[in-house]
Amino acid sequence: MASLTGMRRLAAQVLAAVVFTGVALSIGATAASAQGDVNIYSYREPQLIDPLLKAFTDKTGIRTNIVYASAGLNERLAAEGQNSPADLLFTVDAGRLSEAKDAGLTQPVALASLAAAIPAEYRDPEQHWFGLTMRSRIVYASKSRVKQDRITYEELADPKWKGKICIRSGQHVYNTSLTATIIAHHGEAFAEQWLRGLKANLAHKPAGGDREQARDIYSGKCDLAVGNTYYMALMAKNEKNPEQKRWGAAIKPLFPNANDRGSHVNISGMALAKNAPNKANALKLMDYLASEEAQKIYATANNEYPVNPAVEPSDIVKSWGKLKPDPLPLENIAKYRKKASELVDKVNFDAGPSS
């Protein structure tokens, strides 16, 4: 059993981490949130969800407060226990949502409207978490140097691409989730060989985020990269860093395995906190976020794919072509993500091609 001092230390560390990474609005023991407000712990950046929360408040009169952090929110929820002010957890990646469930930080939600709006493969079978948007992990290919218009994830390990591929750290959650799908489809031994083949094909050591891989295609360091779909919109529309428009313009999206099982998709999603103090209003917000109105706002603001099949993606997303999602249930990703992470270490993936 954790000692009280240990728990206090953890709480202090978590609080420090949250403050360090930036808190949009502090809620908790000191800064009171009014009774009935919905309190959200979010790994998603506030600007992505603010338009939705504003629309919800305008419609219902129910106010919301967000604590945003890039790490440590699960730990904070655990440390706060029954006294936690959190009603909802927002995060990206089914693996992270499953982690919150497995840690006992969430509770099931039996809302018929959620089950109707969100396809079964994008929610927890026990109703602990629900997808709100989808993104696909695709291949960015050089428009000028790559002639082919189709590709598979398996082909990324083909020696014909030696020295031509760029990717961020193999341990990033986006990549461990992708590797988890390779394990789920082909088994562990195949996935290990795949990682070794991909590593041998890298142009240099994994580094940066997905956008930096597009940058390296633009500058000629590599011909192929692995990246999430929405970054193409973030680059194309980037007025703050207009050089990113050139990175985006240098690549074409290839949806891997479009002719067989489909491309890997992951979700951003939400879960109801185990001790949600404002449960009734939190359920209203969950219901709203899955609605066609909110899904439309989400699709336009984030350039992700709405999970609600009644809502179309934004024009820029549609311009990339048709997404055929791999139907592998997302709980498989949660199941194999730890193994995927172990394999990434085993093959020394992040040391790059020459090690």
Ligand SMILES: [Fe+2]
């Ligand atoms: Fe991202």
